[in-house]
Each structure stands twice: as structure tokens, then as C-alpha cells.
Amino acid sequence: MIELISVEKAFGDNHVLRGVNLSIPKGTSMVIIGGSGTGKSVLLKSVLGLVRPDAGVITLDGKDVTTGDRDAFLARFGMLFQGGALFDSLTVWQNVAFRLLRGSLKRPVAEAREIAIEKLRRVGLKPDVADRFPAELSGGMQKRVGLARAIAAEPEIIFFDEPTTGLDPIMAGVINELIREIVDEMGATAMTITHDMTSVRAIADHVAMLHDGVIQWTGPVRDLDQSGDPFVDQFISGRATGPIESVR
Amino acid sequence: MILLSPLGALGRATLQTLAAIGRVALFAFQAIGHMVRPPFYGREFALALLNIGWLSLPVVGLTAIFTGGALALQIYAGGARFNAEAVVPQIVAIGMVRELGPVLVGLMIAARVTSSIAAEIATMKVTEQIDALVTLSTNPMKYLVAPRVLAGLIVVPLLVAVGDVIGIFGGWVVATGSLGFNPATYLKNTVDFLELLDIVSSLTKGCIFGGIAALMGCYFGMNSGRGAQGVGKATKGSVEAAAVLILAANFLLTGAFFSL
Known part of the structure; x- marks a missing residue:
């Protein structure tokens, strides 16, 4: 279980997170929604330690994430980045097997390659993609490779940062389905940030809305349309007027 | 107050410079610490050797050969003013090597390398590849x-070392080809004149300059701002800092080696 307690973060005068409280039970898929620039990425990166919060506590299974063995902590995570964040200098299979080629999870090259090709197949890519470089792939394919890399070491927790941004609606649908299937079959805990409502409905068990530095509303995805929260209502209906406009 | 304003600006600039020196020094210590503690990434090291060393050979060779040739012409022309044309081999050798x-x-x-390292790492930062590594x-x-x-x-x-040899060779080609020097005598004078x-000093300078060049590329890349502008600034800043630090270090090293 991931728990955030009164997490705050500011960049200069810009107070991005003003006391975020959120719990993500083990094995569930939490999607965090919110407008651009509301701190969704900062929140996600705070859990991973890529951003250090100014105040508050983040725990994983009851333990503060800033203490203990960092390698062992990170080994439990996989992450799909918004732009894929694939390493340009490495081939596709070397990207996917990155964790399996070095560090505590290192294994023989042939075995790592075999696992990489298996994971590529799982995300719908053929083995002939394995020896290509990321720059030779389309945006959708890069996203799939990023997804394959995120699941290569069978993590317990997977983070998805804007998984469908920049993709056409059909490819976005494919990625959403893949994410849902993979999270279900791995039994992983998932945390996704997005402002794509189609993704929310396809991926989420629970939804949390981040606005003005705090969680405005959280609940099961089935309650999203009857949340009774004016911020959530405006966001999911995509209305230009409402309480969110007043702070823009 | 008007008089104090420039002093305030000077003070702020001094503090910023000192803070920057502190950050670079800390970065350098961290880099050295990681060099001696496992895990070691052999493939990355081999690629860096290839990129910094082997692939720089053409530009180093061309720079050195033209500089050696020009040096021979200048020393011959300058030496002729006081009948000292014969010192061309010795001065080319000492000028190139030292x-x-x-x-x-x-x-x-x-x-070539600092800019490339800074641009590569800065782009990795902008595209979240550094976060992905973590x-x-x-x-x-x-x-x-x-x-x-x-x-x-x-x-x-x-x-x-390669540049020194090619530079001396450039001087030899010009001196023997157009200035009338005897090839064997030229080489003998060069070898006899150079000291250990x-x-x-030449190799020590190379080591320090190489460290500065790579370190500045990495430092500016890792601390790059956002977007294409951030990458551009990081690249420009890295080359400026590396060039100035190399010239400053050269002055200090020359003083340390030859003014004692």
C-alpha cells in the first residue's frame, strides 16, 4: 500500500503540492486526474524519490520511502514515462532488458534478450523490432516499448505518466487496454496520471482529482459521474466554465 | 544608495561565482567517488574511450600538423631577424610539447567532446531519460x-602525445620541404633538445584538460534547463567553462612545472 500524508512541494513561489493525502491499496489501479500544471507528475515523482517533498511523509507498506535500501525500493517499481524516455543509444531489446543486464537483477545476455522479446510480444510488438533503435519507431511503438521496459522485471508497482498523450485515439485505446490487462494479470499496484478521460475509465479502479495542490475528490471510478464535486464534474465534462476556470 | 548598488551587484556576482565553484567541486568529488566504487559500467567506459579518444584523432591530427607547420614558418621568419634560423627544430619541439x-x-x-557530452546528457535530462535511469x-x-x-x-x-608527435612532424615537413633543413639533423636536434x-608536463596537462573537458560536459548536461533552449544553454556554457578552465589550468601547470 502506498500512502501519502500531507505532502507539500514548492518550486520557488509556486506551491505545487499543498498537503496531499492519498492512499493506494495494494493491487488496485489508482488514476490521478487534474489539469495541466497541477502537479500530477510532481506527485508521482515524489513517490519515486525523483523529487524530494518539502514536507509530509510517503510510505510504502508502512515504511518511509526515504529510508532503507534505495535499490531494493526501486526494484519494486516499473514506470512508463510520458515520452517513453527510451535510451536513444541502446537498441529496443537493450532498453527493455536494461534492468536485467545490470545491477542486482542481472542475468546472462541471451536470457535477458529472450525476456525482452517475450515482453515486446506481450505489448504487441514483433521480435524484429528488438534490434531497431527507438528513433526508428513510431510514437505508439515507442510507448509500447516503454511499457515493455516497465514490466520487464515483473514489478509489484507500476507508474504510468500520461500513457496516451500524443497518440491517436485508436492507439490510445490499445495502450489503455494493454495497461489494464497487464496490471490485472500481474496483480500489480498501479498509479496513473492522466487528463484523458477515456484512459481513466479504461484503467482505473479508483480515481483521485488533484487540484490547487490538494486531492479535491477521491473514490471508485464507478462513482466518478456522481461525485457531487463541482471540480470533478467540470473536469470530466470538459466545461470551460466552472470553479476551475476561476483559478486559472 | 546609488553608490552601494554597484557594490551590491559585485557582491552578488562574487557569491554566485563562489557558489558555482562549490557546486562544480562537489560534482567533481562525487564523480571521482563513483569512479572508484562499483558497480562499473564497462560498455559505457569503452564507448567514452572511443568517442573522446579514437574519434577525436582526425581533428587532433589536422590541428597539430597545421600548427606545427605554421610554427616552423614563424620561428624561421622570426629567427632570421637575429640570425637564429637554426633553432627551428628545438623551438617547434618545445612549443608543441610544452x-x-x-x-x-x-x-x-x-x-568536440564537451559540447557533445553536454548536449547528449542535457537532452537525456529534458526527455526524462535521466529519471528513467533512476x-x-x-x-x-x-x-x-x-x-x-x-x-x-x-x-x-x-x-x-599523438598531437605532439604530429605537430613536430608538421614542423619537420615544412622545415625540410621548404626551409632547407636536413631531415635527419632536424630530428636529432628535436630529440636531443626535449627533456623528460x-x-x-605535456601528458599531465593532457590528463587534467581531459578531466576538465569531460567534467564540464557532464556538469552542464546534468544541470541543464528545460527544452531546446536549456540544451543550447548547457552546451554553450559547457564549452565556455571548459575552454576557460583549460587555459587557466594551463597557466597554473606551466608555472608549477617550469617556474620552480
Whole structure:
């Protein structure tokens, strides 16, 4: 279980997170929604330690994430980045097997390659993609490779940062389905940030809305349309007027 | 108040400079720390050796040969003013080995390698590849910085040695081809005149300059701002800093080696 307690973060005068409280039970898929620039990425990166919060506590299974063995902590995570964040200098299979080629999870090259090709197949890519470089792939394919890399070491927790941004609606649908299937079959805990409502409905068990530095509303995805929260209502209906406009 | 304003600006600039020196020094210590502690990334180190060393050979060779040739022409013309044309081999040798070889190689590496390292790492930062490394349990200082700085320290002295030899060869070609020097005598005078200290100083400078060049590329890349503008600023800043630091270090090293 991931728990955030009164997490705050500011960049200069810009107070991005003003006391975020959120719990993500083990094995569930939490999607965090919110407008651009509301701190969704900062929140996600705070859990991973890529951003250090100014105040508050983040725990994983009851333990503060800033203490203990960092390698062992990170080994439990996989992450799909918004732009894929694939390493340009490495081939596709070397990207996917990155964790399996070095560090505590290192294994023989042939075995790592075999696992990489298996994971590529799982995300719908053929083995002939394995020896290509990321720059030779389309945006959708890069996203799939990023997804394959995120699941290569069978993590317990997977983070998805804007998984469908920049993709056409059909490819976005494919990625959403893949994410849902993979999270279900791995039994992983998932945390996704997005402002794509189609993704929310396809991926989420629970939804949390981040606005003005705090969680405005959280609940099961089935309650999203009857949340009774004016911020959530405006966001999911995509209305230009409402309480969110007043702070823009 | 009007009089105090420039003083305030001077004070702020001084503090910012001192803070920047502190950050670079801390970065350098961290890089050195990661060089000596496992895990070691052999592939990254080999690629850095290839990029900084082997692939820099053409530019280093061309720079050195033209500089050696021009040096021979200048020394011959200058020496002729007081009937000292015969010193061409000795002055070309000492000029190339003690100063021009290391400095020109250092500046060429700053232009070619520092900029490339800074742009590559800055782009990796902008596209979240550095964050991705961290989430894949890989320390970016260990994976990106330590191999490049170590490669710079090791391979640039070798480039300087090659540059020294090619520069002397450039002088030899010009001196024997158009200034009427005897080829064998020219080489004998060169070898006889050079001392061990000249060569040691040349290689030491190469080592320090290589370290500076790689370190500045990594530092500015890792601390790049956002977007294309951030990458551009990081690249420009890295080359400026590397070039100035190489020239300053050259002055200090020359003083240390030859003013004692």
C-alpha cells in the first residue's frame, strides 16, 4: 500500500503540492486526474524519490520511502514515462532488458534478450523490432516499448505518466487496454496520471482529482459521474466554465 | 544608495561565482567517488574511450600538423631577424610539447567532446531519460558521468602525445620541404633538445584538460534547463567553462612545472 500524508512541494513561489493525502491499496489501479500544471507528475515523482517533498511523509507498506535500501525500493517499481524516455543509444531489446543486464537483477545476455522479446510480444510488438533503435519507431511503438521496459522485471508497482498523450485515439485505446490487462494479470499496484478521460475509465479502479495542490475528490471510478464535486464534474465534462476556470 | 548598488551587484556576482565553484567541486568529488566504487559500467567506459579518444584523432591530427607547420614558418621568419634560423627544430619541439600540443588538443576536445557530452546528457535530462535511469535502479552519476570523466583523464594524454608527435612532424615537413633543413639533423636536434620534464608536463596537462573537458560536459548536461533552449544553454556554457578552465589550468601547470 502506498500512502501519502500531507505532502507539500514548492518550486520557488509556486506551491505545487499543498498537503496531499492519498492512499493506494495494494493491487488496485489508482488514476490521478487534474489539469495541466497541477502537479500530477510532481506527485508521482515524489513517490519515486525523483523529487524530494518539502514536507509530509510517503510510505510504502508502512515504511518511509526515504529510508532503507534505495535499490531494493526501486526494484519494486516499473514506470512508463510520458515520452517513453527510451535510451536513444541502446537498441529496443537493450532498453527493455536494461534492468536485467545490470545491477542486482542481472542475468546472462541471451536470457535477458529472450525476456525482452517475450515482453515486446506481450505489448504487441514483433521480435524484429528488438534490434531497431527507438528513433526508428513510431510514437505508439515507442510507448509500447516503454511499457515493455516497465514490466520487464515483473514489478509489484507500476507508474504510468500520461500513457496516451500524443497518440491517436485508436492507439490510445490499445495502450489503455494493454495497461489494464497487464496490471490485472500481474496483480500489480498501479498509479496513473492522466487528463484523458477515456484512459481513466479504461484503467482505473479508483480515481483521485488533484487540484490547487490538494486531492479535491477521491473514490471508485464507478462513482466518478456522481461525485457531487463541482471540480470533478467540470473536469470530466470538459466545461470551460466552472470553479476551475476561476483559478486559472 | 546609488553608490552601494554597484557594490551590491559585485557582491552578488562574487557569491554566485563562489557558489558555482562549490557546486562544480562537489560534482567533481562525487564523480571521482563513483569512479572508484562499483558497480562499473564497462560498455559505457569503452564507448567514452572511443568517442573522446579514437574519434577525436582526425581533428587532433589536422590541428597539430597545421600548427606545427605554421610554427616552423614563424620561428624561421622570426629567427632570421637575429640570425637564429637554426633553432627551428628545438623551438617547434618545445612549443608543441610544452604548450601548443596540450592546449590545442584540450581546446579541440572542449569543442568536440564537451559540447557533445553536454548536449547528449542535457537532452537525456529534458526527455526524462535521466529519471528513467533512476527508476531502473541505475545511478546517473555512475552510469553517465564517471565513465566519461575517467575516459577523459585516461585518453586525452594519449591524444596530446599523438598531437605532439604530429605537430613536430608538421614542423619537420615544412622545415625540410621548404626551409632547407636536413631531415635527419632536424630530428636529432628535436630529440636531443626535449627533456623528460617536457613530456611529463605535456601528458599531465593532457590528463587534467581531459578531466576538465569531460567534467564540464557532464556538469552542464546534468544541470541543464528545460527544452531546446536549456540544451543550447548547457552546451554553450559547457564549452565556455571548459575552454576557460583549460587555459587557466594551463597557466597554473606551466608555472608549477617550469617556474620552480
